[in-house]
Amino acid sequence: MTAGPAGGEWEPEDAAPDGWPVPLRGVTESVIATKGPNGLWNVAALGLHAGDPVTAETYGNTRTRRNFERRGGGVVQFVADPRAFVDAALTIREADDPVLPSADAWVEVEAAFVGSREEGETTIREWELRPGDGEVVREGATTINRGFGAVIEATVAASRLGVAGFDDADLRARLDSLADVVDRCGGAREREAMARVAAASEWERPEN
Amino acid sequence: MTAGPAGGEWEPEDAAPDGWPVPLRGVTESVIATKGPNGLWNVAALGLHAGDPVTAETYGNTRTRRNFERRGGGVVQFVADPRAFVDAALTIREADDPVLPSADAWVEVEAAFVGSREEGETTIREWELRPGDGEVVREGATTINRGFGAVIEATVAASRLGVAGFDDADLRARLDSLADVVDRCGGAREREAMARVAAASEWERPEN
Numbered sequence: 235m236t237a238g239p240a241g242g243e244w245e246p247e248d249a250a251p252d253g254w255p256v257p258l259r260g261v262t263e264s265v266i267a268t269k270g271p272n273g274l275w276n277v278a279a280l281g282l283h284a285g286d287p288v289t290a291e292t293y294g295n296t297r298t299r300r301n302f303e304r305r306g307g308g309v310v311q312f313v314a315d316p317r318a319f320v321d322a323a324l325t326i327r328e329a330d331d332p333v334l335p336s337a338d339a340w341v342e343v344e345a346a347f348v349g350s351r352e353e354g355e356t357t358i359r360e361w362e363l364r365p366g367d368g369e370v371v372r373e374g375a376t377t378i379n380r381g382f383g384a385v386i387e388a389t390v391a392a393s394r395l396g397v398a399g400f401d402d403a404d405l406r407a408r409l410d411s412l413a414d415v416v417d418r419c420g421g422a423r424e425r426e427a428m429a430r431v432a433a434a435s436e437w438e439r440p441e442n
Numbered sequence: 443m444t445a446g447p448a449g450g451e452w453e454p455e456d457a458a459p460d461g462w463p464v465p466l467r468g469v470t471e472s473v474i475a476t477k478g479p480n481g482l483w484n485v486a487a488l489g490l491h492a493g494d495p496v497t498a499e500t501y502g503n504t505r506t507r508r509n510f511e512r513r514g515g516g517v518v519q520f521v522a523d524p525r526a527f528v529d530a531a532l533t534i535r536e537a538d539d540p541v542l543p544s545a546d547a548w549v550e551v552e553a554a555f556v557g558s559r560e561e562g563e564t565t566i567r568e569w570e571l572r573p574g575d576g577e578v579v580r581e582g583a584t585t586i587n588r589g590f591g592a593v594i595e596a597t598v599a600a601s602r603l604g605v606a607g608f609d610d611a612d613l614r615a616r617l618d619s620l621a622d623v624v625d626r627c628g629g630a631r632e633r634e635a636m637a638r639v640a641a642a643s644e645w646e647r648p649e650n
Contacts, residue, residue, distance in 0.1 A: 244543035246580060247522070247631070256583045259629025263586040284629065314455070314584035335452035339583040372454060373581040375464045375547035376522035378471040380598075383591030390588070421467025421492065423455070 251288065253365035255339040256312055258284040263386065265322040266290075267332040268301030268308035275332045276301060279323035279389070280310065287362045289348070294356045297326075302361060307344040310363070311337035314374075316385040316427035323389040324434035341368030354398055381420020384412040385427045392435035409437045459496065461573035463547040464520055466492040471594065473530040474498075475540040476509030476516035483540045484509060487531035487597070488518065495570045497556070502564045505534075510569060515552040518571070519545035522582075524593040524635035531597040532642035549576030562606055589628020592620040593635045600643035617645045 250257050266280035276297040283289045292299035301308065309332040313319055318336040321327055333340045343363040350359045391408045394400040409431070416428045432439045455465050464470075474488035484505040491497045500507035509516060517540040521527055526544040529535055541548045551571040558567045599616045602608040617639070624636045640647045 244523070256585050258585070260587060260589050260632065261627040263588065281627075312583055312585050315452070319586065370583050373583055375520055375578050375581055376584060377464050377466070377520050378527065378594055379468060380471065380591075380594060381468050383588075383594060386586055386588060386591060419469040419489075424468065 251284070251286065253341070253368070254288070255341050255368045255370045258282055258288060260284060262312075263319065265311045265313055265318065265334065265337070266298055266308050267311065267329065267334075268298050269305050269332070270297060270301055270328070271304065272328075274328035274330065275309075277322045277327040277329055277334065279319065282310065282363070287364060290345075290361050290363055292359045292361065294358075299359055302345040303347070306346075307342065307363075307366075309333060309340055310343050310365075311340035314338050316382055316424050317430060320385060320389050320427045320430045320434070324392055324431065338372045339368065339370045342366035379419060379421070379424070381416045381418070381424035384415040384420065385424050385431070388412045388416075388428060388431045392431050392437055395436050406437055410440050413439055459492070459494065461549070461576070462496070463549050463576045463578045466490055466496060468492060470520075471527065473519045473521055473526065473542065473545070474506055474516050475519065475537065475542075476506050477513050477540070478505060478509055478536070479512065480536075482536035482538065483517075485530045485535040485537055485542065487527065490518065490571070495572060498553070498569050498571055500567045500569065502566075507567055510553040511555070514554075515550065515571075515574075517541060517548055518551050518573075519548035522546050524590055524632050525638060528593060528597050528635045528638045528642070532600055532639065546580040547576070547578045550574035587627060587629070587632070589624045589626070589632035592623040592628065593632050593639070596620045596624075596636060596639045600639050600645055603644050614645055618648050621647050 247257050261281045261283055264280050264282050265277060267275040267277050270276050278298045280290050311334060313334065313336050315336040318334055343365055345361040345363055348360050348362050350357050388409055391405045395402055395405055413428055416424045458465050469489045469491055472488050472490050473485060475483040475485050478484050486506045488498050519542060521542065521544050523544040526542055551573055553569040553571055556568050556570050558565050596617055599613045603610055603613055621636055624632045
């Protein structure tokens with residue numbers, strides 16, 4: 235396969251897998267809403283592992299894990315707003331409705347427990363996800379923004395602060411560097427998302 | 443502004459600026475085709491700085507800079523295939539046609555020189571870009587893939603290898619780490635793109 239002008243042979247990305255609203259490859263970062271015992275929908279981040287079936291992992295005793303066990307599934311959604319991803323990944327959010335206003339696409343999933351493993355003191359559970367009803371709400375041409383990527387990496391780094399096995403000083407230096415990329419390359423939403431990373435974590439943004 | 447369920451108030455991203463096929467914010471990474479003296483279109487990477495007008499910078503005596511001067515513009519395009527971005531950024535590519543098969547959107551631009559500054563031994567020229575004819579070729583719901591972001595960051599790091607003012611050992615460690623993210627989170631296109639980063643640079647991918 236050649237991408238680019240020399241060849242001229244090029245195919246668009248693989249189609250979405252059966253029942254899913256968007257193409258999936260490697261690990262696609264999504265947002266998952268699961269209904270809690272209080273009847274509200276808990277909103278969290280969930281990495282979708284492409285495959286047949288699609289799988290996902292929960293780390294430790296999270297609300298997503300507990301609600302998967304109680305309810306047998308939830309609603310996966312795909313957001314392009316970096317603030318929505320940060321909120322899902324780093325804060326406890328509950329909503330009356332399962333689908334976020336910022337979701338570009340969503341799909342109901344059944345989650346079936348398939349096994350677990352231990353990593354340090356954390357139990358990692360694997361789930362098979364079977365898609366149900368879903369919808370593409372909003373489409374556009376893809377654009378590349380380094381600031382957007384920096385926000386996603388910052389949520390990963392911030393979620394590891396204080397976790398055994400990760401070096402806090404390294405993570406903080408990384409967050410400082412990612413904040414610089416957001417300042418140089420991001421738009422207003424990326425800057426606001428990075429401020430939310432700071433607000434939701436022990437990391438403080440360096441003064442510019 | 444609140445993204446997410448708590449508020450429910452949410453607006454889609456700003457519309458595309460007048461004449462542009464896609465929304466722009468901060469610095470949007472694009473591909474630029476410019477017609478060379480041999481009649482072929484040179485394909486390179488170009489960061490678009492949002493604003494009115496949109497601007498871009500060329501670093502040193504690149505083909506894009508020379509062709510902007512000769513021809514007064516080129517064709518900006520937006521690609522979602524990471525291989526196409528790597529090829530544009532790190533290799534010399536020439537094409538018979540200005541629009542890549544992988545372009546999701548494209549727009550002709552006039553480029554007007556507005557000034558220059560020196561950074562070390564490099565002359566950085568700033569250009570105002572005025573959009574002309576253009577088209578959105580392909581749309582989809584946005585998905586988030588950390589492997590994709592890692593490829594973009596890897597092109598930046600690889601382009602700095604051997605450049606004064608950057609630490610080669612740091613850049614190589616960064617590239618190793620980005621290759622790990624591509625392995626864990628990317629799809630087939632990201633893995634192929636990362637192999638192209640290695641092929642086009644002095645960096646060698648560590649064995650896994």
